[in-house]
Amino acid sequence: xxxxxxxxxxxxxxxxxxxxxxxxxxxxxxxxxxxxxxxxxxxxxxxxxxxxxxxxxxxxxxxxxxxxxxxxxxxxxxxxxxxxxxxxxxxxxxxxxxxxxxxxxxxxxxxxxxxxxxxxxxxxxxxxxxxxxxxxxxxxxxxxxxxxxxxxxxxxxxxxxxxxxxxxxxxxxxxxxxxxxxxxxxxxxxxxxxxxxxxxxxxxxxxxxxxxxxxxxxxxxxxxxxxxxxxxxxxxxxxxxxxxxxxxxxxxxxxxxxxxxxxxxxxxx
Amino acid sequence: xxxxxxxxxxxxxxxxxxxxxxxxxxxxxxxxxxxxxxxxxxxxxxxxxxxxxxxxxxxxxxxxxxxxxxxxxxxxxxxxxxxxxxxxxxxxxxxxxxxxxxxxxxxxxxxxxxxxxxxxxxxxxxxxxxxxxxxxxxxxxxxxxxxxxxxxxxxxxxxxxxxxxxxxxxxxxxxxxxxxxxxxxxxxxxxxxxxxxxxxxxxxxxxxxxxxxxxxxxxxxxxxxxxxxxxxxxxxxxxxxxxxxxxxxxxxxxxxxxxxxxxxxxxxx
Numbered sequence: 001x002x003x004x005x006x007x008x009x010x011x012x013x014x015x016x017x018x019x020x021x022x023x024x025x026x027x028x029x030x031x032x033x034x035x036x037x038x039x040x041x042x043x044x045x046x047x048x049x050x051x052x053x054x055x056x057x058x059x060x061x062x063x064x065x066x067x068x069x070x071x072x073x074x075x076x077x078x079x080x081x082x083x084x085x086x087x088x089x090x091x092x093x094x095x096x097x098x099x100x101x102x103x104x105x106x107x108x109x110x111x112x113x114x115x116x117x118x119x120x121x122x123x124x125x126x127x128x129x130x131x132x133x134x135x136x137x138x139x140x141x142x143x144x145x146x147x148x149x150x151x152x153x154x155x156x157x158x159x160x161x162x163x164x165x166x167x168x169x170x171x172x173x174x175x176x177x178x179x180x181x182x183x184x185x186x187x188x189x190x191x192x193x194x195x196x197x198x199x200x201x202x203x204x205x206x207x208x209x210x211x212x213x214x215x216x217x218x219x220x221x222x223x224x225x226x227x228x229x230x231x232x233x234x235x236x237x238x239x240x241x242x243x244x245x246x247x248x249x250x251x252x253x254x255x256x257x258x259x260x261x262x263x264x265x266x267x268x269x
Numbered sequence: 270x271x272x273x274x275x276x277x278x279x280x281x282x283x284x285x286x287x288x289x290x291x292x293x294x295x296x297x298x299x300x301x302x303x304x305x306x307x308x309x310x311x312x313x314x315x316x317x318x319x320x321x322x323x324x325x326x327x328x329x330x331x332x333x334x335x336x337x338x339x340x341x342x343x344x345x346x347x348x349x350x351x352x353x354x355x356x357x358x359x360x361x362x363x364x365x366x367x368x369x370x371x372x373x374x375x376x377x378x379x380x381x382x383x384x385x386x387x388x389x390x391x392x393x394x395x396x397x398x399x400x401x402x403x404x405x406x407x408x409x410x411x412x413x414x415x416x417x418x419x420x421x422x423x424x425x426x427x428x429x430x431x432x433x434x435x436x437x438x439x440x441x442x443x444x445x446x447x448x449x450x451x452x453x454x455x456x457x458x459x460x461x462x463x464x465x466x467x468x469x470x471x472x473x474x475x476x477x478x479x480x481x482x483x484x485x486x487x488x489x490x491x492x493x494x495x496x497x498x499x500x501x502x503x504x505x506x507x508x509x510x511x512x513x514x515x516x517x518x519x520x521x522x523x524x525x526x527x528x529x530x531x532x533x534x535x536x537x538x
Contacts, residue, residue: 011485011500013307014455015299018292022310030284038282038317041291042307044483055324072466074473075485104466112495113467114529121469141466160488186283197373197410198382200341200390207343214313216280216344219429226381231280260383 001180002236003029004061005039006052008068008078009159012041021067021164028168032176033183035236037061044069049081053154057085060236062152062179065172068159070142072121078156079128079145086149088129096126096134096143103141135171139163144171184234185241187248191228194261195219199228202254210247212238222267270449271505272298273330274308275321277337277347278428281310290336290433297437301445302452304505306330313338318350322423326354329505331421331448334441337428339411341390347425348397348414355418357398365395365403365412372410404440406432413440453503454510456517460497463530464488468497471523479516481507491536 005025011017019041026036037059042048049069056064069078083090104122107113125142128134132147135155140163145156155172157164191199196217203215216231232247234240252263274294280286288310295305306328311317318338325333338347352359373391376382394411397403401416404424409432414425424441426433460468465486472484485500501516503509521532 009485009487010483010502011487013295013299013305014453014500014502015296015305016457016498016500017487023287026282027284030282036282036284038309038311040307040309044485048307051324055320072469073484073486074469074476075483107464107467111529112462112464114463114527115467119466119470121473122466124469125466141464184283188285193381194383195376195381195410197341197388197391197394198376198384200343200393201388203342203344204390214279214344215342216278216313217342218278218280218286229285231283231285233279233283258383260380 001034001063001176002037002061003034003063003065004037004056004059006049006056006064006066007039007041007159008044008049008066010043012068013043020161021159024161024165025065025168028173029176030184032173033180034063034176035184037236044075044077046077046081049078050085053081053085057150057152063176064152064154065157066154067157067164070125070144070156070158072124072142082145082147082154082156083129086129086147086154088131088147090127091130092123093126093128093132093134096128097123099134099136099143100126100141107141135167137163138166138170146171182239185244186231186233187244188229188231189248189252190222190264190267191217191230191255192225192262192264194228194255194258195226196228199255199261202251205254206247206251209250210243212240212243213247215247215251227264270303270332270445271306271330272303272332272334273306273325273328275318275325275333275335276308276310276428277313277318277335279312281337282312289430290428293430293434294334294437297442298445299453301442302449303332303445304453306505313344313346315346315350318347319354322350322354326419326421332445333421333423334426335423336426336433339394339413339425339427341393341411351414351416351423351425352398355398355416355423357400359396360399361392362395362397362401362403365397366392368403368405368412369395369410376410404436407435407439408432415440451508454513455500455502456513457498457500458517458521459491459533459536460486460499460524461494461531461533463497463524463527464495465497468524468530471520474523475516475520478519479512481509481512482516484516484520496533
């Protein structure tokens with residue numbers, strides 16, 4: 001199960017706001033056992049949103065998750081972009097309108113809005129691509145949207161983190177859980193006392209011997225000491241947890257053969 | 270001055286590593302007054318790196334910064350991708366080799382490498398696209414690379430944060446400082462007691478009256494109270510700090526006309 005993420009919002013690019021959504025989504029989605037194939041952070045620019053969505057539809061993603069751009073203002077244009085790219089006209093959705101009206105009444109009660117009648121700006125949040133399904137947004141005003149297109153599922157989520165979290169938990173997590181048959185096999189360990197260029201030969205040799213795996217090494221500090229963290233994962237399109245374990249065994253044996261450095265499978269706290 | 274960022278690395282997509290590089294770069298670069306037009310986080314996959322670079326070369330970016338994929342192993346393929354996309358063969362660079370050799374001698378002294386002679390894996394880090402310039406990497410082994418192509422400058426930085434930070438400070442910050450003539454005009458303030466759909470009309474009206482600005486509102490919590498943070502920035506291709514200030518004045522007056530909510534220009538600590 002491959003997932004691509006697209007975050008829209010100038011505020012994510014101008015240094016004012018930390019993009020906490022994408023880290024949160026990656027953590028939750030990979031924990032469920034799906035694979036994030038890439039993510040993009042783009043401005044509120046219709047052409048850029050369209051071309052990024054178009055590219056995502058051509059990537060091997062099963063699910064595309066967008067965040068941001070669902071609100072009531074002119075620069076909230078994610079659904080316009082989706083509508084263009086999947087060629088489905090925007091239409092007022094009756095179920096979405098009910099969701100928005102409920103929020104309007106609630107905002108009136110709290111004094112957060114001053115009008116008596118729901119305005120076109122509120123109604124804009126219920127205008128979604130034809131054939132898509134609105135998803136309730138418990139803490140926010142704009143419903144999320146789910147849409148099937150050419151065998152892929154697009155989820156358009158609002159940008160505010162509390163809204164995105166709630167919708168993910170209520171709608172996307174169950175969706176993914178039902179469909180993820182096998183988790184991506186993954187293992188990791190640590191090498192102390194050697195640096196990357198020194199063990200590059202072993203990494204390359206492991207690649208050659210075990211087709212279908214990814215070996216990633218990256219330097220880290222643990223209790224002040226330099227270490228290499230080694231991850232071995234299965235590449236997309238391969239299906240064997242055994243391959244990952246065999247590659248790990250081979251890798252560790254080769255490091256031990258060097259007579260230098262030390263392999264650690266679990267770090268002390 | 271427009272900057273696009275591309276981070277490569279499976280470890281940034283599998284939930285194991287937080288992408289601190291991009292947040293750090295955005296902060297530093299926008300503070301200098303440049304504009305980040307978008308960023309992508311992609312796997313160690315040659316085709317994906319090539320197509321992402323190709324797309325970036327077609328975007329209105331003056332500078333493209335990549336991070337990751339400069340190391341000694343097979344899956345470090347950023348320079349291979351750059352070489353393909355800009356059509357310049359990879360060649361052993363003498364200046365880069367000197368940098369790498371120095372690091373090899375240093376690693377030998379520290380006992381981080383056990384070989385007496387520098388291996389092909391170490392040498393790989395000195396193989397860079399023809400016509401590009403190696404940049405010293407004080408804390409790491411792989412030099413960074415600078416390359417001019419079709420009026421754009423590509424900087425390829427290593428992935429480890431301490432290496433990226435050092436190279437940014439020593440080489441990229443001075444490069445940008447010299448070339449950034451004007452900072453992107455930018456202002457912000459806060460609205461208390463109203464929610465986004467309620468003030469969407471004012472946002473849209475501000476867009477209509479002041480062509481060339483971006484207005485972004487986003488909900489935030491400050492000392493437990495819901496507020497809207499409003500940012501007004503100049504769009505790419507426009508050049509008037511006055512426009513931003515005029516739009517701000519107009520916006521604040523319109524909010525005040527409502528007789529609801531409250532505008533705050535500075536938050537109390």
